Amino acid sequence: MVLQLTDQGIIERSKSMPAFPKVVTEIIATLDDDGATLGALVHHVERDPVITARVLSIANSAAMAGHSGSDVHDVRKAVSLIGLQKIREITLAVSLAEFAHGCRLASYFWEHSVAVGICALELARFTHQPSGYALVAGLLHDIGQLWMAHFHPLEFQMVRSAVSCGTEGINDIERRYFGVDHCHIGRLLATHWGLPPAVVDAIYFHHDPDQGLGESLVAITHVAEVLSNALDLTGRDGNMVANMSAAACEKLGIDWSQDLGPLFGRIEARTEYACRVFR
Amino acid sequence: MNYHLRYLPLPDVTEGMVLGAPLSIAEKGVISFSLPEGHSLTETNLQQMKIRHAEFVCVREEDTRSDDERANAWAQTEARLQRIFRAADLRQPVMANLYEAVRAYRRT
Incomplete structure (x- = not known):
């Protein structure tokens, strides 16, 4: 029996999920404004004591281990020691981890999201594409699955079982149970939360990027998810690679025959570390 | 002797490990720290890398398997x-x- 979901119904029900972290949309809104973000970032982060505590904890363990000085006790000092960009990345990841945790989502979902986020960030840097939204797009690319798992856990589990047993694409299987796929739901949620159009497109087109290649973030997010599975970053039995868009690779200028060991190694090491921090 | 390369998060790197690739850390576009391939890492090197916020290192490990x-x-x-x-x-x-x-x- 296919669920009868409407776009309006999906949005309405999302309001009973934990609130999407405001700090994420606030950071995204200032990503292109390096000169103005230090004070704003500190202000946004410090409004939430849970996020502040986690950011400082990670900042201490990630960057200050063995450093001969006192611990980092405030966000401003963390920024001055570790750098704005890293604190921004940590804050985004921490905020979204708290959100996923609040949705009572299985840890593998979050680990996969982190893996794709790091892949997207590294791919953007490697291919000299703008990397501002890459981490966010990677972290949020499967946000539609979070909605599915939260409101229809039984159907969601049946989809996952079907994916791991066969070779049929996940979107086709989801449409059999839900009537829509997670990319469609993800686009609705991302639009509703006011995320930038580039991120909305990356979420919507990440399984079928050829329609959205006007936006390089679409290609980055698509290739990042394929690569995260190819490298078996989460080590899950269900990791599978079926298709990768040649046009997306061409858009990014990736030559798979060159030595990609350093890129793959960086992605593996950073993902392993990040998953350890957020576990 | 057989060797293999591993990319390790910095907290997993210990003194005595040998670099499998040249290491260079840039700060604001300027290389502030570098070590050559084959260099045996010291405790001081590790501290210097931590201070510069390195996240991972490529190390060369001896493969002792048959x-x-x-x-x-x-x-x-x-x-x-x-x-x-x-x-x-x-x-x-x-x-x-x-x-x-x-x-x-x-x-x-």
């Missing part, structure tokens, strides 16, 4: 790779190239 053990490990790695790519059409150049890129990386 030929049989290596062959068995490779067979398992290749079987896992084939399982991950079970639904991929490797006649498509882009899929074949990705498969080979990951396979080559696993060989190092």
Whole structure:
């Protein structure tokens, strides 16, 4: 029996999920404004004591281990020691981890999201594409699955079982149970939360990027998810690679025959570390 | 002597490990710290890397396994790779190239 979901119904029900972290949309809104973000970032982060505590904890363990000085006790000092960009990345990841945790989502979902986020960030840097939204797009690319798992856990589990047993694409299987796929739901949620159009497109087109290649973030997010599975970053039995868009690779200028060991190694090491921090 | 390369998060790197690739850390576009391939890491090096917020290091490790053990490990790695790519059409150049890129990386 296919669920009868409407776009309006999906949005309405999302309001009973934990609130999407405001700090994420606030950071995204200032990503292109390096000169103005230090004070704003500190202000946004410090409004939430849970996020502040986690950011400082990670900042201490990630960057200050063995450093001969006192611990980092405030966000401003963390920024001055570790750098704005890293604190921004940590804050985004921490905020979204708290959100996923609040949705009572299985840890593998979050680990996969982190893996794709790091892949997207590294791919953007490697291919000299703008990397501002890459981490966010990677972290949020499967946000539609979070909605599915939260409101229809039984159907969601049946989809996952079907994916791991066969070779049929996940979107086709989801449409059999839900009537829509997670990319469609993800686009609705991302639009509703006011995320930038580039991120909305990356979420919507990440399984079928050829329609959205006007936006390089679409290609980055698509290739990042394929690569995260190819490298078996989460080590899950269900990791599978079926298709990768040649046009997306061409858009990014990736030559798979060159030595990609350093890129793959960086992605593996950073993902392993990040998953350890957020576990 | 056989060696293999591993990319490790910095907290897993210890004194005495040997760099498998040159290390250079840039701060604001300027290289502020570098070490050559083959360098044996000291405690001071590790501190310097931590201060500069390095996240990972490529190290070269001696592979002490026998030929049989290596062959068995490779067979398992290749079987896992084939399982991950079970639904991929490797006649498509882009899929074949990705498969080979990951396979080559696993060989190092």
